[in-house]
Amino acid sequence: GKVLNFEVTVEYVNDRAKVLADKMKEMDTILGNPLFGMLAREVTKDDDYVDKIQKRLDGAGDELRMTLMDIVRTEEWITITAAIIGNPQLQEMMKDPEAMQKIMAGKEQAEGMSAAQASAKSKVPEAEFDADA
Numbered sequence: 280g281k282v283l284n285f286e287v288t289v290e291y292v293n294d295r296a297k298v299l300a301d302k303m304k305e306m307d308t309i310l311g312n313p314l315f316g317m318l319a320r321e322v323t324k325d326d327d328y329v330d331k332i333q334k335r336l337d338g339a340g341d342e343l344r345m346t347l348m349d350i351v352r353t354e355e356w357i358t359i360t361a362a363i364i365g366n367p368q369l370q371e372m373m374k375d376p377e378a379m380q381k382i383m384a385g386k387e388q389a390e391g392m393s394a395a396q397a398s399a400k401s402k403v404p405e406a407e408f409d410a411d412a
Contacts, residue, residue: 299344306336306347314372314379318362323355 310329319328339346363369372379
């Protein structure tokens with residue numbers, strides 16, 4: 280074995296605290312997205328998945344970086360993000376959370392109208408027929 284020596288020029292050094300703060304800002308955006316929440320509930324069958332992740336991050340303290348890495352390496356996180364990455368429509372919806380909220384509100388309104396229509400009395404007059412002779 281020979282010893283190899285290299286000259287390296289470092290253009291810049293990232294501020295670790297700033298990088299971590301930027302990653303947390305991105306994570307907060309993702310966790311706050313209603314589409315991500317909906318997909319997380321579907322994949323994990325856990326209505327509190329997003330809240331549990333947020334609590335883990337909030338309670339991580341000095342271990343925030345490691346906790347963040349642990350979360351994004353879980354099977355659930357990978358499955359959720361793979362579903363989004365594999366579907367261009369979901370990607371577009373992730374970019375615009377307000378559009379997702381409008382879609383969900385429209386869906387709830389449509390479901391509410393259907394239920395109301397089903398329970399409303401018919402306005403068609405009932406006809407009486409004589410028995411067949």
